[in-house]
Amino acid sequence: MKKILISGLFLILIAGCDREIPAWYTYIPHESSPVVSVSLRFDTGSAIEPEDKKGISRLTMMSVLEHSTKQTPRSEILKELNDRAISEQIIVDTDVSTFLFRLHKDHVDAWLSLLEQRFCHPAFAEHEVDLLIRQEKERLENKILYRSEDFSRDVLVEKLFSGHPYAGLPAGYPYTLKKLSGEDLKAWWEQSFSVNNMHIAVSGPVSPDQQDRLIEILSEFHPRSHPSFPELPQPDLPDTIHYILIDNGSDVSAVCLGWHLPFNRSDREFYPSWIFSSYLGEHRTFYGHLMKELRVKRGFNYGDYAYGEHFVQNHYSVFPQPGHPRLYQYFSIWIRPLKNQNVPFALRLVFHDLENFRKNGLDSLSYVQTKDFLISYINLYARNQADFLSFSQDYAYYGLEDFPASARQGLDSTDYQTGQDMIKNAIDLHRMVVVVVGGDTGSLEKILTENLPASPLYTTRPGADVLKRDQAIEAYPLPSGMIERYGTLDFLQKH
Amino acid sequence: MLMKKRRKLSIAILFALCFTVLPLNATFFPYLMYEKELPNHMRIVVVPIRDARTVSFATLVQTGSRNETDHGYTGYAHLLEHMMFRGSENYSTEDRVNLLYRYGGDSNAFTSMDYTCYTVSCDPAGWQEVLALEADRLMRLSLKKEDFKAETGAVIGEFGISEKYPSNRMDNALRACMFQGHTYEHSVIGYREDVMNMPDGYEYIRDFYKKEYRPDKTIMFIAGKIDRPGDVLSKIEDLFSGWTYEPAPLPTIRPSLKPVSCQDTLYDASIPAPRVKIAWKIPGYAQDRLGHIAARILAEHYFSDNSPLMIKLRDEKKWISSGTYSVPLTIDPYWISLDLVLTEEGVGAAIGDYVLGILQDSRYTLKAGELESLKKRQFYKTHMQLSSPSSILRVLADYAHIKGDPQEINHYFLALERLEILDIRQCKENYLTRRNQSELWMLAR
Numbered sequence: 001m002k003k004i005l006i007s008g009l010f011l012i013l014i015a016g017c018d019r020e021i022p023a024w025y026t027y028i029p030h031e032s033s034p035v036v037s038v039s040l041r042f043d044t045g046s047a048i049e050p051e052d053k054k055g056i057s058r059l060t061m062m063s064v065l066e067h068s069t070k071q072t073p074r075s076e077i078l079k080e081l082n083d084r085a086i087s088e089q090i091i092v093d094t095d096v097s098t099f100l101f102r103l104h105k106d107h108v109d110a111w112l113s114l115l116e117q118r119f120c121h122p123a124f125a126e127h128e129v130d131l132l133i134r135q136e137k138e139r140l141e142n143k144i145l146y147r148s149e150d151f152s153r154d155v156l157v158e159k160l161f162s163g164h165p166y167a168g169l170p171a172g173y174p175y176t177l178k179k180l181s182g183e184d185l186k187a188w189w190e191q192s193f194s195v196n197n198m199h200i201a202v203s204g205p206v207s208p209d210q211q212d213r214l215i216e217i218l219s220e221f222h223p224r225s226h227p228s229f230p231e232l233p234q235p236d237l238p239d240t241i242h243y244i245l246i247d248n249g250s251d252v253s254a255v256c257l258g259w260h261l262p263f264n265r266s267d268r269e270f271y272p273s274w275i276f277s278s279y280l281g282e283h284r285t286f287y288g289h290l291m292k293e294l295r296v297k298r299g300f301n302y303g304d305y306a307y308g309e310h311f312v313q314n315h316y317s318v319f320p321q322p323g324h325p326r327l328y329q330y331f332s333i334w335i336r337p338l339k340n341q342n343v344p345f346a347l348r349l350v351f352h353d354l355e356n357f358r359k360n361g362l363d364s365l366s367y368v369q370t371k372d373f374l375i376s377y378i379n380l381y382a383r384n385q386a387d388f389l390s391f392s393q394d395y396a397y398y399g400l401e402d403f404p405a406s407a408r409q410g411l412d413s414t415d416y417q418t419g420q421d422m423i424k425n426a427i428d429l430h431r432m433v434v435v436v437v438g439g440d441t442g443s444l445e446k447i448l449t450e451n452l453p454a455s456p457l458y459t460t461r462p463g464a465d466v467l468k469r470d471q472a473i474e475a476y477p478l479p480s481g482m483i484e485r486y487g488t489l490d491f492l493q494k495h
Numbered sequence: 496m497l498m499k500k501r502r503k504l505s506i507a508i509l510f511a512l513c514f515t516v517l518p519l520n521a522t523f524f525p526y527l528m529y530e531k532e533l534p535n536h537m538r539i540v541v542v543p544i545r546d547a548r549t550v551s552f553a554t555l556v557q558t559g560s561r562n563e564t565d566h567g568y569t570g571y572a573h574l575l576e577h578m579m580f581r582g583s584e585n586y587s588t589e590d591r592v593n594l595l596y597r598y599g600g601d602s603n604a605f606t607s608m609d610y611t612c613y614t615v616s617c618d619p620a621g622w623q624e625v626l627a628l629e630a631d632r633l634m635r636l637s638l639k640k641e642d643f644k645a646e647t648g649a650v651i652g653e654f655g656i657s658e659k660y661p662s663n664r665m666d667n668a669l670r671a672c673m674f675q676g677h678t679y680e681h682s683v684i685g686y687r688e689d690v691m692n693m694p695d696g697y698e699y700i701r702d703f704y705k706k707e708y709r710p711d712k713t714i715m716f717i718a719g720k721i722d723r724p725g726d727v728l729s730k731i732e733d734l735f736s737g738w739t740y741e742p743a744p745l746p747t748i749r750p751s752l753k754p755v756s757c758q759d760t761l762y763d764a765s766i767p768a769p770r771v772k773i774a775w776k777i778p779g780y781a782q783d784r785l786g787h788i789a790a791r792i793l794a795e796h797y798f799s800d801n802s803p804l805m806i807k808l809r810d811e812k813k814w815i816s817s818g819t820y821s822v823p824l825t826i827d828p829y830w831i832s833l834d835l836v837l838t839e840e841g842v843g844a845a846i847g848d849y850v851l852g853i854l855q856d857s858r859y860t861l862k863a864g865e866l867e868s869l870k871k872r873q874f875y876k877t878h879m880q881l882s883s884p885s886s887i888l889r890v891l892a893d894y895a896h897i898k899g900d901p902q903e904i905n906h907y908f909l910a911l912e913r914l915e916i917l918d919i920r921q922c923k924e925n926y927l928t929r930r931n932q933s934e935l936w937m938l939a940r
Contacts, residue, residue: 030546032545032546033546034525034878035879035882074801075801075806078800078801079801082799082801082872083868083871083872084872084875085872085875085876085878085879087879102879102882103879104875104878104879106875107875127810131809131810131816134816134838135816135817135836138767138768138816138817138836141767141768142661142767145765145766145767146659146660146661149656250655250659251655252652252655252656284603285601285602286580286588286592286602287592287595287596295645295648295649296588296645297645298645298648299644299645299646299647299648299649300648300652301648301649301652302649302652302653302656303649318601318603319601336652336656337652337655337656338652369596369597372597372599373596373597373599374599375599376598376599376600376617376618377599377600377601378599379548379549379599379618380549380599380601380616380885382883383882383883383886384882384883384886385882458648459644459645459647459648459651459694460641460644460645460647460648460694462641462645463641
């Protein structure tokens with residue numbers, strides 16, 4: 001695996017410019033739009049946060065954007081931003097942290113002033129930081145209590161990367177956030193964010209003078225700080241299957257499961273595995289094998305998807321959010337809430353079919369069709385030019401040029417037979433983590449422990465072919481492994 | 496050859512002259528819009544976007560939970576949206592999936608109170624086939640019984656996901672009180688009992704589809720990489736020419752602006768923080784465009800994160816940790832709602848009275864200069880949303896759903912431009928009053 005730092009991977013074009021363009025600056029013309037887009041990325045993230053300060057990068061970036069500076073109160077900054085409808089977003093992940101900006105070309109000068117003030121003179125006022133912590137803590141607690149699906153996916157990552165820097169969530173935990181202060185955030189800002197670990201991509205109608213000004217501001221951004229990102233250790237693989245059952249007393253259960261992948265987007269092996277995950281179920285689409293089996297044929301739930309790398313949904317779209325490139329990746333499957341009684345059957349179906357794919361791979365037609373689908377589908381990833389810039393930076397992280405062309409090349413680079421072998425090798429049925437967040441976990445534990453039969457519960461009886469296949473699935477033994485049971489309150493108290 | 500090219504060019508110009516709404520400086524919407532109404536009253540809108548790499552479709556059907564007038568059958572507009580993915584006469588579910596798959600398509604949908612919108616984005620090479628696919632399900636949906644039964648399971652699953660969220664529980668409780676007698680009293684997904692009974696609603700959904708999905712309630716929008724908009728308009732006209740318009744009476748939905756003041760408290764020991772929701776009934780956009788827009792401006796003035804009221808509640812009184820507001824763009828009277836997450840100090844406080852006091856205090860009244868800033872803010876905010884073919888269509892559809900007019904976005908911003916302080920004052924005096932203010936609390940105990 002390789003991680004290549006971004007440097008000059010984009011075409012740098014600044015018309016009429018005779019100054020030296022720093023290596024961290026990229027301009028991509030996009031004159032047909034009145035919108036200016038900026039993706040400002042730092043090589044820092046939750047992986048280097050101390051255990052007891054998880055979430056500090058995110059909190060720091062939020063405070064810089066939303067709070068008072070030494071000269072200007074928060075209310076004035078917000079008014080300036082609101083009146084101009086300037087869109088600002090932060091994305092924090094394990095390895096990188098990104099500020100995304102979108103603004104109308106009429107407001108570039110005003111935004112540059114706001115950027116300078118906030119980046120160079122943030123106040124980190126304690127009362128504002130306290131309030132932010134309270135809001136974030138409440139958001140995290142709500143997720144544990146009410147958002148069983150998001151919560152289950154967080155637990156999956158925590159358990160899969162147990163003991164590794166990736167185990168801590170970029171958003172942090174209620175117990176880590178509440179210990180942080182404005183002073184901590186200030187120190188973290190100065191130590192982890194600097195012109196020396198930064199890359200900026202700009203696109204849209206920005207004049208050469210405005211670009212000069214932006215470069216000038218950022219050149220003076222913590223120039224004496226040299227943040228380093230230490231080499232991350234290989235994660236330890238689980239020794240067996242770990243079932244994590246978390247009881248929230250609900251009628252329905254959210255399920256997700258995953259295993260480590262020994263490659264990432266920079267490796268050839270990634271692309272057949274990506275094809276396989278897409279075949280199993282592209283996020284919130286009807287195309288996937290799992291969706292057809294669990295929702296379309298059996299009416300079990302709302303959706304069932306698979307992911308060939310760490311996935312975060314981009315707002316309300318169905319596409320991935322940029323800003324999450326990771327050195328160490330994992331494969332995951334997400335079964336959306338289904339009746340508690342159907343969890344054992346759904347798990348058996350997933351294991352049964354994964355075993356089948358591990359033995360036989362994907363048929364050639366499905367392989368080619370899925371590959372062709374992805375080649376077109378990737379064109380839809382970027383919701384706007386800021387997303388496009390940020391995806392390009394993700395690809396640069398992996399040493400790949402030219403998003404999305406390099407993804408298409410990657411997909412085309414492996415023939416079917418080689419791809420088959422790579423898919424089979426990438427399925428690890430013996431060292432995975434399965435997380436269930438729902439009700440009646442006691443019964444599920446018993447079924448898992450004793451491998452008891454559990455017939456599916458149907459709203460309406462499906463066709464004979466489905467029922468016949470059900471028999472084979474019901475007889476499939478659930479793989480034995482370690483079982484841990486918790487209540488959601490355990491997580492609230494622990495966290 | 497040259498002749499042929501010239502002929503094509505003149506046809507394109509003709510289309511442009513016939514259907515284009517121009518120009519930029521006279522309207523808000525910054526793209527060229529080709530628009531046509533078919534003899535069956537279905538409307539088509541084509542928006543070519545320079546530099547686009549994809550093509551997007553948005554089919555708007557003016558049917559949402561608002562149209563669910565029959566007792567015991569709430570949630571059927573949303574259920575029908577699910578069924579629209581379950582195959583049509585000429586395309587099975589499998590055919591649909593395979594066709595969209597071939598063009599790297601994203602096909603999705605959402606149902607709101609007022610309308611349902613079906614979206615597809617895909618490779619431009621697939622536009623004709625995708626159009627045929629969309630036309631078939633609009634006119635000839637299969638609605639097979641076994642598919643219906645299976646799909647009700649998916650909806651029950653979706654219901655299970657959302658019913659626990661504190662914000663949804665509060666919305667549902669307040670809505671039921673404030674809009675009693677109007678279909679806005681129930682949520683889009685429907686009442687629990689009705690959702691659980693959906694597996695027995697097969698006959699009903701067939702009637703609902705026949706009654707609600709008709710050409711005069713449908714607008715198809717297409718945007719993105721479109722070289723010849725005239726070809727797209729002709730193709731759509733061909734495809735939908737067989738969809739006959741049969742005038743049939745639709746149930747009457749009577750809007751009511753009668754002031755209402757609901758007060759209640761829900762208890763849940765597990766919530767991480769107490770909350771209060773304060774809401775005011777405001778005019779629907781269809782009946783009072785200016786009044787509705789004035790209410791939106793007032794909400795932004797008083798309740799945005801940075802307003803004096805929110806700063807007082809959060810930073811001075813320390814009653815809340817955060818607050819958000821919403822003013823959905825609705826046909827009939829709905830609400831401005833203010834959702835506050837409380838601190839411990841805020842639990843016993845008379846927050847509703849305090850908010851009302853600020854609303855009535857002349858020191859905080861919206862000034863002319865502030866109104867102009869807020870107008871600009873809305874202008875830029877909406878402009879920034881027009882970032883891709885699919886997002887452009889989402890914005891267009893949201894405005895068009897009210898009266899079925901694709902130009903509504905331009906009407907809205909024209910009305911906004913003309914809005915005066917007097918309109919704002921009148922709106923505040925009429926609607927942001929004690930007798931029109933409702934409150935719902937959610938406390939641990």
